[in-house]
Amino acid sequence: MKVEIEKLRFGTELVKRGFAKMQKGGVIMDVTNAEQAVIAEESGAVAVMALHKVPADIRASGGVARMADPKKIEEIMDAVTIPVMAKCRIGHIAEAKALEALGVDMIDESEVLTPADTFFHIYKKDFVVPFVCGARNLGEAVRRIWEGAAMIRTKGEAGTGNVVEAVKHMRLINHAIYLVQNVSEEKLYSVAEKFASRYSELSKLVREEMGLSIEKEIIYERFAFEEIVEGIYEILLEIRELGRLPVVNFAAGGIATPADAALMMRLGADGVFVGSGIFKSSNPQKFARAIVEAVQHYDEPEIIAEVSKELGEPMKGLEVTKLGESELLQTRGA
Amino acid sequence: MRVAVVGVQGDVEEHVLATKKAMRNLGIEGEVVATRRKGVVSKSDAVIIPGGESTTISKLIFADSISNEIVELVESGKPVMGTCAGLIVLSKFGDEQVEKTKTKLLGLLDVKVKRNAFGRQRESFQTTLEMKKVGKIDAVFIRAPIVEEVGKEVEILAEFEGRIVAVQQGKILGLAFHPELSTTKVHEFFLNLAEP
DSSP, X not given: OHHHHHHOEESOHHHHHHHHHTTTTOEEEEESSHHHXXXXXXXXXXXXXXXXXXXXXXXXXXXXXXXXXXHHXXXXXXXXXXXXXXXXETTOHHHHHHHHHHTOSEEEEETTSOOSOSXXXXXXXXXXXXXXXXXXXXXXXXXXXXXXOSEEEEOOOTTSOOTHHHHHHHHHHHHHHHHHHTSOHHHHHHHHHHHHGGGGHHHHHHHHHHTOOOTTOEEETTEEHHHHHHHHHHHHHHHHHHTSXXXXXXXXXXXXXXXXXXXXXXXTOSOEEEOXXXXXXXXXXXXXXXXXHHXXXXXXXXXXXXXXXXXXXXXXXXXXXXXXXXXXXXXXXX | OEEEEEOSSSSHHHHHHHHHXXXXXXXXXXXXXXXXXXXXXXXXXXXXXXXXXXHHHXXXXXXXXXXXXXXXXXXXXXXXXXETHHHHHHEEEOOHHHXXXXXXXXXXXXXXXXXTTTOSGGGOEEEEEEETTTEEEEEEESSXXXXXXXXXXXXXXXXXXXXXXXXEETTEEEXXXXXXXXXXXXXXXXXXXXXX
């Protein structure tokens, strides 16, 4: 029996990151029922994200947004052969465990849902199922990768149909990677310390409140600050060598048209999540196919022009600068 | 030598890197190109269909008639390798999932495949595998298919727990796992098939 266990290894970094790599060059579509999931699969989606409501409706209805009804997720899993992903709230280990038990193929620890923990994200290395997490900048991306995320996506501003924030986040990450490639190892270490400082916020708060401190304090899961810095430094070194994130990096949050998708691919995205864009448009089938084609042929303008013809009304869209700070989803979880 | 990796969707880059490394190890001069456009496969000496989503890859290669180029290349005696989704696309017969999704297959490899044979991502795994003509390798199975039936011309290169996970038919190589993620040995074996 022991031999069997050694022979088979589940949920290794290679298996989890490998899963994400198989999604490259693809479109992952938000769906809220089995019928939409089938349309997504038929249109060439590489995976679907099973949701209770698309982000635009989450935004409109307000209140606390939680993990989708597992029954609904199961119906979607039964309807399609491509991978099914589902979202849990930031830091909500119990929702994530439930989704893992359900058998979803990837969990999105997502700012689109209402965060359950203002201090910490889930320590994802403790899971067999791979995770994707949003990031606005390199610090967020590196922290999520250190926690075990197998895939990063830009946060953008979900449910707005406005690509501006996704572009911003992709550009910020790209420029940060460029800087990482051009500084000394010593300076990189201080970047790692800066990136890791987010993990000491809780302990700092409590230490200040109590007016005391201890040696070798564990500040997150089973790690002391120095260990987190080491881990993050290792990831930065990897980024420096690769010239990119060591995991797949998708674009998400406000992608509404084929040209939007092509734009994100041009900026270096490995693939695209389309949320409200498809099933909020007047002809979802045509729209879904057009976005798949656009990602496929992002550097062929004639094809982008062709697939963009007569798509009908895209989702209406929101001006992000007119949203109040409290209405922004991207500021959740840093 | 020129090797084309069909770059429509999936882990294309990983195949390009593994092939380049394998070329270096063997001392072969050549280039490896990822291609999403027509006309590149037909000018190559070998072609690789990567892992990814078979439903998506199939749609895209048939839509852009890269499929014809692959078939013609193989018919002219050049080698082709498909890993995971690539194996499915190469096959002659699929399972009910292939039928249900109306996935078109190239029909080059005389086998019947079963998609997601080990289960969902949770059941995906990494293991040591003994592969004929290649040796012991680290193999990563991701929502992997298996080969259920093989034709007369097909040689079984590896089995895992009694299930067929690697086959060869002449110069056609089909693997249920992803050598591109963990080793260059399989790519070296494949490149040797391309040598005249």
